[in-house]
Amino acid sequence: MTALLEIRDLKAEVAGRQILNGLSLTVNKGEIHAIMGPNGAGKSTLSYVLAGKPGYEITGGEVLLNGEDLFAMAADERAAKGLFLAFQYPLEIPGVATLTFLRAALNAQRRKRGEEELSSPDLMKRVRELSKKLGIDPDMLRRPLNVGFSGGEKKRNETLQMALLEPLLCVLDETDSGLDIDALKVVANGVNQLRAPERGMIVITHYQRLLDYIVPDVVHVLAAGRIVETGGKDLALQLEATGYAQYQGEAA
Amino acid sequence: MAAVQETIEQVRRIDVEQYKYGFVTDVESDKAPKGLSEDIVRFISQKKNEPEWMLEWRLEAYRRWLTMREPDWARVNYPKIDYQDLYYYAAPKKKKELASLDEVDPEILKTYEKLGIPLREQELLAGVVRPEGERRIAVDAVFDSVSVATTFQKELKDAGVIFMPISEALREYPELVRKYLGSVVPASDNYFATLNSAVFSDGSFVYVPEGVRCPMELSTYFRINEKNTGQFERTLIIADKGAYVSYLEGCTAPQRDENQLHAAVVELVAMDDAEIKYSTVQNWYPGNAEGVGGIYNFVTKRGDCRGDNSKISWTQVETGSAITWKYPSCILRGDNSSGEFYSIAISNGHQQVDSGTKMIHLGKNTSSRIVSKGISAGRSQNTYRGLVSAHRKAKGARNFTACDSLLIGDQCGAHTVPYMEAKNPTAVFEHEATTSKISEDVLFYCVQRGLSQEEAVGLVVNGFVKDVLQQLPMEFAVEAQKLISISLEGSVG
Ligand SMILES: Nc1ncnc2c1ncn2[C@@H]1O[C@H](COP(=O)(O)OP(=O)(O)O)[C@@H](O)[C@H]1O
Numbered sequence: 001m002t003a004l005l006e007i008r009d010l011k012a013e014v015a016g017r018q019i020l021n022g023l024s025l026t027v028n029k030g031e032i033h034a035i036m037g038p039n040g041a042g043k044s045t046l047s048y049v050l051a052g053k054p055g056y057e058i059t060g061g062e063v064l065l066n067g068e069d070l071f072a073m074a075a076d077e078r079a080a081k082g083l084f085l086a087f088q089y090p091l092e093i094p095g096v097a098t099l100t101f102l103r104a105a106l107n108a109q110r111r112k113r114g115e116e117e118l119s120s121p122d123l124m125k126r127v128r129e130l131s132k133k134l135g136i137d138p139d140m141l142r143r144p145l146n147v148g149f150s151g152g153e154k155k156r157n158e159t160l161q162m163a164l165l166e167p168l169l170c171v172l173d174e175t176d177s178g179l180d181i182d183a184l185k186v187v188a189n190g191v192n193q194l195r196a197p198e199r200g201m202i203v204i205t206h207y208q209r210l211l212d213y214i215v216p217d218v219v220h221v222l223a224a225g226r227i228v229e230t231g232g233k234d235l236a237l238q239l240e241a242t243g244y245a246q247y248q249g250e251a252a
Numbered sequence: 253m254a255a256v257q258e259t260i261e262q263v264r265r266i267d268v269e270q271y272k273y274g275f276v277t278d279v280e281s282d283k284a285p286k287g288l289s290e291d292i293v294r295f296i297s298q299k300k301n302e303p304e305w306m307l308e309w310r311l312e313a314y315r316r317w318l319t320m321r322e323p324d325w326a327r328v329n330y331p332k333i334d335y336q337d338l339y340y341y342a343a344p345k346k347k348k349e350l351a352s353l354d355e356v357d358p359e360i361l362k363t364y365e366k367l368g369i370p371l372r373e374q375e376l377l378a379g380v381v382r383p384e385g386e387r388r389i390a391v392d393a394v395f396d397s398v399s400v401a402t403t404f405q406k407e408l409k410d411a412g413v414i415f416m417p418i419s420e421a422l423r424e425y426p427e428l429v430r431k432y433l434g435s436v437v438p439a440s441d442n443y444f445a446t447l448n449s450a451v452f453s454d455g456s457f458v459y460v461p462e463g464v465r466c467p468m469e470l471s472t473y474f475r476i477n478e479k480n481t482g483q484f485e486r487t488l489i490i491a492d493k494g495a496y497v498s499y500l501e502g503c504t505a506p507q508r509d510e511n512q513l514h515a516a517v518v519e520l521v522a523m524d525d526a527e528i529k530y531s532t533v534q535n536w537y538p539g540n541a542e543g544v545g546g547i548y549n550f551v552t553k554r555g556d557c558r559g560d561n562s563k564i565s566w567t568q569v570e571t572g573s574a575i576t577w578k579y580p581s582c583i584l585r586g587d588n589s590s591g592e593f594y595s596i597a598i599s600n601g602h603q604q605v606d607s608g609t610k611m612i613h614l615g616k617n618t619s620s621r622i623v624s625k626g627i628s629a630g631r632s633q634n635t636y637r638g639l640v641s642a643h644r645k646a647k648g649a650r651n652f653t654a655c656d657s658l659l660i661g662d663q664c665g666a667h668t669v670p671y672m673e674a675k676n677p678t679a680v681f682e683h684e685a686t687t688s689k690i691s692e693d694v695l696f697y698c699v700q701r702g703l704s705q706e707e708a709v710g711l712v713v714n715g716f717v718k719d720v721l722q723q724l725p726m727e728f729a730v731e732a733q734k735l736i737s738i739s740l741e742g743s744v745g
Pocket residue numbers: 014015017019037038039040041042043044045046
């Protein structure tokens with residue numbers, strides 16, 4: 001069976017500095033992988049490289065998404081093929097209503113996949129259903145995207161986008177950052193509803209806390225641009241106790 | 253390549269090559285000889301069967317113009333215009349006077365069809381059941397120097413509204429035209445307005461009588477087709493006491509290597525308790541990627557809030573023209589009168605835009621509001637130039653101005669030149685201005701969700717201009733939104 005995501009010996013630079021140093025990782029359909037690691041280890045860099053953010057140069061290795069060469073696809077194609085990145089700091093777009101953004105994103109993806117666009121009434125219906133399911137105030141749909149949203153609202157909005165776009169691979173970068181425990185529970189609950197046999201997830205976090213609510217199948221430690229340890233969900237608990245100091249020495 | 257850099261490249265490649273209105277219509281035309289002289293002025297007046305006073309008015313303007321100098325204070329550069337190398341009159345040739353739209357040259361009708369302008373009102377009316385609440389729009393189409401068709405004339409007439417080519421109004425309602433023509437923009441006002449006064453060939457005339465709310469949107473559609481032809485149209489709109497009218501103006505021109513001159517004058521008069529809403533979507537040919545060709549758009553637009561409690565609102569979406577020199581203004585003469593100016597000005601390629609407004613507060617408790625959104629891309633220069641002034645007697649004058657500029661790329665420029673003068677101590681003027689670059693991170697966020705780079709820019713820009721788009725009548729807003737995307741990314745509308 002083809003893995004959903006296959007990362008082999010990935011090396012990448014940003015601003016002339018090598019950040020990823022031969023990173024390998026396999027995610028199968030239906031699995032949730034947690035990536036933990038100290039600040040500056042390269043966790044966000046990995047998510048941006050996968051998503052195709054400009055400014056990141058691939059200097060080695062390869063990545064296959066459902067068996068296809070990821071780096072042969074433009075960033076928007078990757079999205080249309082089912083790659084979704086939940087941003088650590090979701091961006092604001094003044095003057096663009098959340099619903100307008102959702103419509104633009106979904107229909108752009110559908111066009112790219114050669115599917116018919118969703119009509120406005122159908123979209124409205126679908127978005128309303130999902131909002132209800134995720135505990136999102138429908139009023140948010142009319143507000144300009146992320147403008148003046150609280151940290152919790154922003155992350156809930158990312159979850160809503162994810163639910164609507166139905167990606168195959170979700171990469172969640174520090175979804176827990178800036179959330180109090182109640183907001184964290186709501187967002188985690190949303191993410192858990194999106195668990196599906198066809199879908200894989202990579203949950204990036206610095207703290208173990210999130211993993212109490214989104215329980216992973218596999219836990220990896222990323223340090224100095226490589227996966228340095230892999231284990232079950234108790235690895236997270238172990239890290240909580242020991243910290244990352246033991247990995248800080250891992251050289252590039 | 254960085255996202256923004258990519259956008260710049262894209263914008264540079266597509267810009268004006270994407271101009272989809274650049275076709276030329278093949279019709280025979282009647283032209284005056286090239287060049288400008290008293291004889292040409294007489295020729296135009298004679299062609300139009302004008303009353304004697306009108307000819308005198310034109311000649312006086314012409315003589316005045318000879319003594320004037322072309323203004324050079326705007327932040328625009330262009331080679332000297334040879335006024336003797338232009339045609340001042342061109343009319344599609346017709347065999348006889350038109351009795352109905354059926355006699356309009358089918359080539360011209362096709363042109364308007366291609367442009368999406370419905371001239372065939374009979375088809376629209378032909379028993380088709382309209383969705384509830386759908387508005388109809390009466391159209392006056394000006395092709396080069398003359399008006400070729402005005403639709404819905406009868407229905408408007410029943411409501412007492414006069415909407416016709418100004419050349420016709422000069423024959424049918426000479427006293428009404430005479431009373432108001434040049435009363436807002438005098439024939440001596442400025443170089444281009446004076447030129448227009450001498451040679452204007454057509455345009456629209458609107459009179460909405462006391463207490464009448466115009467039953468539909470009125471619209472004029474301008475099209476320059478002929479080569480080397482200046483277009484000098486003249487629009488005059490009067491809303492009598494308590495009247496209301498919403499007027500839309502659209503314009504395109506074919507793609508040509510020579511620059512074409514467009515020097516229009518628009519005068520609005522609002523009497524007591526009257527309101528005029530004037531919306532423009534300007535999409536003249538902007539020239540090619542190297543900056544060759546395109547329309548010089550030197551326009552004088554002014555509204556006079558002559559009566560108490562009157563209101564004039566300008567909304568403009570400026571996407572075309574090689575050079576734009578345009579300051580739709582309001583004279584707030586009546587007590588409690590108010591003026592508004594909402595503007596979106598997009599420049600790309602080598603376009604130069606110098607646009608803004610003047611709000612002249614003369615009456616008591618007058619108020620004005622200015623919302624300007626400038627978007628510069630490519631190697632374009634985009635200047636907002638505004639004047640807000642309160643006369644000594646303008647007690648309680650209030651103004652709010654917000655000017656926002658958005659830059660796409662690093663080879664374009666945005667400039668804000670606001671002047672304010674309050675000669676009355678009770679005046680309250682507020683001014684806000686921002687300049688920002690389109691954010692690479694925001695574009696990436698959109699692209700990660702599946703939008704192409706172009707779609708992302710379009711979405712962000714449409715958000716940026718939303719406050720102004722909302723001021724446009726519905727149908728126009730949709731068109732404008734598409735136009736904004738096209739003029740920035742070349743994505744097929
Ligand atoms: N745009 C950039 N320019 C220069 N250095 C960067 C840039 N982005 C990230 N880095 C560096 O790359 C390293 C990894 O960063 P990041 O991937 O954000 O780590 P993490 O998400 O694990 O905290 C850090 O040392 C950071 O300073």
